[in-house]
Amino acid sequence: MSNIFKIAILPGDGIGPEVMKQAIKILERIQKYIKKKITINTYCIGGIAIKKYSDPLPRVTLEGCEKSDAILLGSVGGPEWDHLPLHKRPEKGSLLKLRKHFNLFVNLRPSFFYKNLSILSPLKEKILNKGFDIICIRELIGGIYYGPNGIKGKGINEHAFDTEIYSRFEIERIAHIAFNIALKRNKKICSIDKANVLQTSILWRKILIEISQKYKSVKLKHMYIDNAVMQLIKNPSQFDVILCPNLFGDIISDQCAVITGSIGNLPSASFNQNYFGLYEPAGGSAPDIAGKNIANPIAQILSLAMLIEYSLKERKISVKIKNAIHKILNLGYRTKDLSINNSKEKIITTDDMGTLIMESIK
Structure with missing residues (x-):
């Protein structure tokens, strides 16, 4: 059995690259806790792949995923590509093809209650x-x-x-x-x-x-x-x-x-009978806030936590990540989408949220 675990990183469109950057911070942090060496390779998918390859799921991306042990995906799509036929749009042209190609017949979507975010529900x-x-x-x-x-x-x-x-x-x-x-x-x-x-x-x-x-x-x-x-x-x-x-x-x-109050906090996992999995946030690409450094990276980070639990079989490390997220939320740190204009809140950027979660993993 190989001592190397390969992850295909597909940042996607809109806020995808911004929140994926935060997940990669977490990957770098938890490497010391994991027995296997984690390697990552980044590929285009969705709208950005249409621009570069005229295909939402180019062959180079599919082959990269085939050579990997798991896929960490950002969100894809946006109104920019809504004029295209359904089968050529980022969502159907890449996501549905990926699911079918890898026989990802199981989708898990956890939904849990954050007590300190109850007012958002x-x-x-x-x-x-x-x-x-x-x-x-x-x-x-x-x-x-x-x-x-x-x-x-x-x-x-x-x-x-x-x-x-x-x-x-x-x-x-x-x-x-x-x-x-x-x-x-x-x-x-x-x-x-x-x-x-x-x-x-x-x-x-x-x-x-x-x-x-x-x-x-x-x-x-x-x-x-x-x-x-x-x-x-x-x-x-x-x-x-x-x-x-x-x-x-x-x-x-x-x-x-x-x-739960915010789809921006929820991950999902899709896998086959061998637990080869694709892990992605439950929300969309939010092109209206792309590039503003205000997107919520928690769902992307929790998607990574699911990858670590189900594909890497390192449940304890997954729990460390979840505990770090709870700690930061309990301290009052929020991205803009989680704000309720409470005086106890500390509104921070996408980058800051990723860094604070990363630093809280012990």
Whole structure:
């Protein structure tokens, strides 16, 4: 086994390069705690790759990722490329291709409550007092985003279609991941579907029930997507692990993010059966604030922490990073997006936030 761990760095567009710079500071800091030597190579993706290579996912980037042990990605896209056909835009032309190429069928999106940021949450205080710690598991390379689609016909007969298809093996493999994660948490899974309407959901629910028999200690319940989005607002503390098909996971994971108060604090991980992973912030490229040194780097740094936990298998180091972030927030340091104009706040730049977190890792 190699003593070198290779990370492909894909800074992306907008604020991507600024927040990625902060994650690299953390990488340099934690190297002394990790047995393997970490090496990084940087590649273009998204809009910046379109400008340089006329391709949102150029061959050189894909080959660089193939030679790596994990991928750390910034955000991609922006209105500058909205005029392009869907398959050539940064989001679909790079992200969806990367997921499919590496068979990244699992997406993990943690959503946890920062008590000292509670005022940023849209939820009432009586709901927040219960706290919440949710992990949303989304099937990522199947379903409606990858099924047959198109626009056909002319005039009044012009029509569009998107087709959702799920095979047994796709449902089984994501279900086993979810149950094994639940075993390490509070042993509860809420599976999201629309089994009263959709055939794919009927199969999804049937297979989840079958697999649950192999995990007797995990409590499985089912919830329709429309009820689930309501319950997340009313009582998020009832959830532990939420398991979703691709489309519903896209919806639910964003709602899980917003109830924390800031999507700028939340990471995500996508990986395959070998835990080769792509790690990225949950938020977008925010081109309106790019270059101003005011973006929040916490989600990018936490994405690195997930890489260290799941791909490097160094959970203790991941916890060190998370603890450092909590410490800095508890001291009142905030980037502009986290500000509530409180006299106790200390508003700092992107660079300062990265440096303070880095220096707090002990």
